[in-house]
Amino acid sequence: MKNGAVNLVDLPFPAYVYDLAGLADHARAIRSALRGAELLYAAKANPDPEVLRTLAPHLDGVEVSSGGELAHVRKALPDIPIAFGGPGKTDEELARAVAFNVERIHIESPRELIRLQRLGRAEVLLRANLPFAVPGAVLTMNGPFGMDVDALNECARRIADSPGITLKGIHAHLASGLDAPALLDLAKRMTAWAVPWLRGHGVTEPEINLGGGMAVDYTDPESRFDWDAYGAGLPQGRLRVEPGRAVTAYHGRYVTDVLDVKTTRGETYVVLRGGTHHLRTPAAKGHDQPFEVLTQRSAPTGRATLVGQLCTPKDVFARDVAVPPLAPGDVIAFAMAGAYAWNISHHDFLMHPHPGFHYIR
Ligand SMILES: *Cc1c(COP(=O)(O)O)cnc(C)c1O
Numbered sequence: 001m002k003n004g005a006v007n008l009v010d011l012p013f014p015a016y017v018y019d020l021a022g023l024a025d026h027a028r029a030i031r032s033a034l035r036g037a038e039l040l041y042a043a044k045a046n047p048d049p050e051v052l053r054t055l056a057p058h059l060d061g062v063e064v065s066s067g068g069e070l071a072h073v074r075k076a077l078p079d080i081p082i083a084f085g086g087p088g089k090t091d092e093e094l095a096r097a098v099a100f101n102v103e104r105i106h107i108e109s110p111r112e113l114i115r116l117q118r119l120g121r122a123e124v125l126l127r128a129n130l131p132f133a134v135p136g137a138v139l140t141m142n143g144p145f146g147m148d149v150d151a152l153n154e155c156a157r158r159i160a161d162s163p164g165i166t167l168k169g170i171h172a173h174l175a176s177g178l179d180a181p182a183l184l185d186l187a188k189r190m191t192a193w194a195v196p197w198l199r200g201h202g203v204t205e206p207e208i209n210l211g212g213g214m215a216v217d218y219t220d221p222e223s224r225f226d227w228d229a230y231g232a233g234l235p236q237g238r239l240r241v242e243p244g245r246a247v248t249a250y251h252g253r254y255v256t257d258v259l260d261v262k263t264t265r266g267e268t269y270v271v272l273r274g275g276t277h278h279l280r281t282p283a284a285k286g287h288d289q290p291f292e293v294l295t296q297r298s299a300p301t302g303r304a305t306l307v308g309q310l311c312t313p314k315d316v317f318a319r320d321v322a323v324p325p326l327a328p329g330d331v332i333a334f335a336m337a338g339a340y341a342w343n344i345s346h347h348d349f350l351m352h353p354h355p356g357f358h359y360i361r
Contacts, residue, residue, distance in 0.1 A: 006358045009294050009331045014256035014274035014355040016342055020054040021361055023251040023338070027058035030247065033227035038240035040083055042212050043069050045244025045339040046252070049076040050359050055247065056080055061103060063212075063242040067093035074100055083209070083242065085127065085171065087144055095119050106171040106209070108146060110154045113165070121164040125171035125209055126155050132189055137213070138177025145173070156201040167203055170194040173211025173242070180230040183214065191235045207238045214246035221250070221290045221335045245339040252338025254279045254355070255294070258330045259309070268304040270326050275308020275315045278355050279337055280345035288318035294331040298324045306332070310350055 006017055031039045038060035043052070047069060052062070056077050064070045065086030070093070073082060084097040085106035094112075097105055098120040105124045107113050116122055129146030147155065152170075159167045172190045187210050198206035214225040225246045260271040276282065282289040291306070300322035308315040317334060347354060 006360050008253075008255050008333060011255060011358060012356055013331070014254060014272075014278055015358055016278075016337065016355050017253045017255055017333075017358045017360065018048065018051060018338065019251045019253075019360045020050060023051065023054050023248065024058065026251065027055050027247060030227050030243075031058045033231040034241065035231045035234075037231065037234055040209075040240055040242040041247055042242050042244030043073050044343075046248040046341070046343060047072055047076075048342075048357070050357075051248060051338075052076045060240065067096050070096060070100060070102070083125075085173075091115055091119070098122055104168065104209075107155060110147070110151055110158065113155050113158055117158070117162050117165060123166045123168050124159070125169045125207065126152050126167070127171040127173075128152060128190070128194065130172075130190070130193065132174065132186060134175040134178070134182070134186065136178060136182055137175035138215075139213075140175045141173055141211075146171070152197070160201070167198070167201060168205075169198060169203065169207030169209065169238070171209040171211070173209075173213065176213035176245070177215045178213055179215050180226040180233070183210070184230060184233040186210075187239075188235050191237055191239070195237060205238055207240065209240045209242060212241065212243040212245070214241075214243045216245045216249045216336070216339070218285070218287045218290060218336055224250075247339070249336050249339035252336075252341060254289075254334040254337040254341065256332060256334075256355075258326050258328050258332065260328060261304070261326055267320075268302065270304045270306045270323065270332075272306060272308055272317070272332060274352070274355060275310045275350075276317070277308070277310060277315075277346050277349045277352065279317065279334060279341050281337065281339075281341050282317050283314050284340070284344060288321055289337070290335045291318060291321075292333050292335065293324055293326065294333050296324045296326075296330060300324050309352055 040061040040063045042063045061081035062073050063083045081103035083104040084102045105122050127146035159165045195206045217223045256272045256274045304323045305319050306317040
């Protein structure tokens with residue numbers, strides 16, 4: 001089904017269902033909350049072409065992290081500005097970025113810069129990895145990502161001697177899973193350091209890309225990152241953000257039906273068609289995926305573990321959760337399956353059929 005209403009209980013299961021109308025409203029609201037800070041979308045959260053085309057009118061650009069994503073986004077959205085980042089870029093990928101005339105390349109190391117210098121003209125941000133403490137983060141992007149001040153200084157010196165390369169600013173994707181106050185605190189510290197550093201290297205309009213990482217709370221499907229507080233609290237300057245998860249997580253559902261219900265050694269298991277080879281998010285993040293039983297309206301009466309069809313004990317959507325009485329044929333919709341879901345899953349493990357994809361417009 002491509003258009004109009006989607007009757008969720010009548011689909012061939014399993015099925016991904018994307019609410020594109022809701023996604024467009026959400027993206028519009030994010031952009032207006034940002035009050036002029038630019039909004040890029042991190043394609044790795046969900047590169048579905050329909051999702052990309054729905055978001056595009058509300059974006060200033062798309063951030064890609066590989067040559068594959070670059071080619072994919074260029075094909076889906078031929079005119080959108082692209083920022084190309086990611087560690088471990090190959091010469092082929094850098095050459096493709098130059099040939100595609102991407103708007104920005106995010107440089108991860110002095111050696112990467114030297115390789116780019118040989119390839120042609122580019123406008124770059126240098127990815128910074130500064131020793132800022134990030135309390136409360138789900139993931140902290142230190143380790144191999146970006147450069148310390150010595151390496152940043154080396155890059156700035158090399159760019160000064162390199163007419164093809166223009167230094168536009170600093171890129172800083174520092175952590176993920178942060179709320180608005182924590183991200184604003186980081187944004188202020190980052191701009192306070194980066195703006196004078198960039199001016200000192202002759203950049204007249206310093207641009208700071210503050211990255212993504214806006215929190216998504218899987219225990220509370222109704223909660224949202226506070227984009228209004230974030231937009232209102234951002235420091236002055238030429239800023240851009242590149243969220244992924246907080247843009248698309250809420251507008252995808254994975255809908256499937258019950259194949260079996262059984263009690264084994266005191267534990268009740270609900271076996272669903274499909275599994276974490278389609279929706280890896282709960283296994284990857286170690287959470288219970290929020291869900292709704294679409295075929296029954298009664299209140300939960302017991303507890304069960306919702307599993308898929310894979311021959312591994314890790315194939316769990318939600319563990320020991322409250323459920324209404326369930327029987328084969330009941331339909332369950334997992335919510336918050338619009339980001340890091342299908343595209344991070346090991347689709348071909350066990351060779352079950354792939355899900356269908358449906359779009360509500
Ligand atoms: C993954 C990533 C993002 C998006 O992160 P979210 O947590 O999905 O918002 C943005 N920028 C970079 C460089 C990334 O690697």
